[in-house]
Amino acid sequence: MAVAGAAGRRLLAAVLAGVATLCCASGAASREGAQMCREVSFAGVGHTVCEIDLRRYRIDLHWDDSKGAPYGSLGALERELARQGRRGLITMNAGMFEEDLSPVGLFVSAGQVRHPANTRRGTGNFYMKPNGVFFVRGSRAGVAETQAFLKRGIRPDVATQSGPLLVTGGRIHPRFKSDGDSRKIRNGVGVRADGTVVLAISRQGISFGQFARLFRDELRCPDALYLDGSVSRLSVDGSVRAPLSYDLGGLADRRLGPIISVEPR
Incomplete structure (x- = not known):
């Protein structure tokens, strides 16, 4: 016994x-996604910031599914990734889009150009030149002014075009005031000198000038690109983290165009 x-x-x-x-x-x-993200206060505004080491994590861009239907929301994409047995640790809207949710500018996914670069003139934030492209090739990422990107002949794995550029070579966009009157939810992407990709979204309204300084001065990104404004959403580990909202229901299913995902390699 x-x-x-x-x-x-x-x-x-x-x-x-x-x-x-x-x-x-x-x-x-x-909690793996949460381990990459932190809360940052800058210029009196709270932000959620996620820092991605491309040696450990893979960035993908998404627009539509295998049937050609736009995902349209962070929630829809996360559900599809889960169905495929993939772990979307972080998802965030990744650029401006038309009424049919198609990208306004360049969109590259899995090495394929799904939508061409847009070099036209126009009104609105996308056309506030200089605008630019965020791209990833292998384990290296960058943000470049649109024409410079095209001249370099880069063949990225993923790329999204948006505008305006927030910071280029440490210089803030020339049309930004230090603290303008327009205060909206804003999200963007920057790349540090060491190659770290930084995603950020404000939790309250913030001006363009303040948001650019967040990337340059606080997050140490010499190059950064604005992605979008009031529609912006960030989800971490399947739960919407930003922006702040009294209407928490269905935030992950708000209508969006291009979407970025971060997954383990």
Whole structure:
């Protein structure tokens, strides 16, 4: 009896240890996106900031599914990634779009140009020149002015065009006031000198000038691109983290065009 009891206790201990390990691993996996993100206060405005090491994580861009239907929301994309057995740790809108949710400018996914670059003149934020392109090739990323990007002949794995550029070579967009009157939710992407990709979204309204300084002065990004404004959304580990809203229902299913995802490599 004593031998059997000891053996039983050892077996039970081994089973409990295995369950604990599985639970801890599952918990760690479910919080992996949150481990890349933090809250930052700048110019009196709160922001959610996510820092991505491309040696460990992969950035993809999405627009439509295999049937050609736009995903249209962070929630729809996250559900599709889960169906494929993929883990979308972070999702965020990734550029401006037309009424049919198609991109306004260049859109490259899986190395394929799905929508051409837009070099036309026009009104609105996208056409506030200089605008630019965020791109990733392998484990390297960059933000470049549109014409400079096209002249370099870069063949990225993913790329999205938007505007205006927030910061170029450490210089803030020439048309920005230091603190303009227009204060809206804003999101953008920057790249540090060491290659780290930085996603940021304000949790309250902020001016263009302040948002640009967030990337340059606080987040240490010499190059950064504005992605969009009031429609912007960021989801971490399947839960919408920003912006602040009294209407929490359905935030992940608000209508969006291009979407960025961050997944483990």
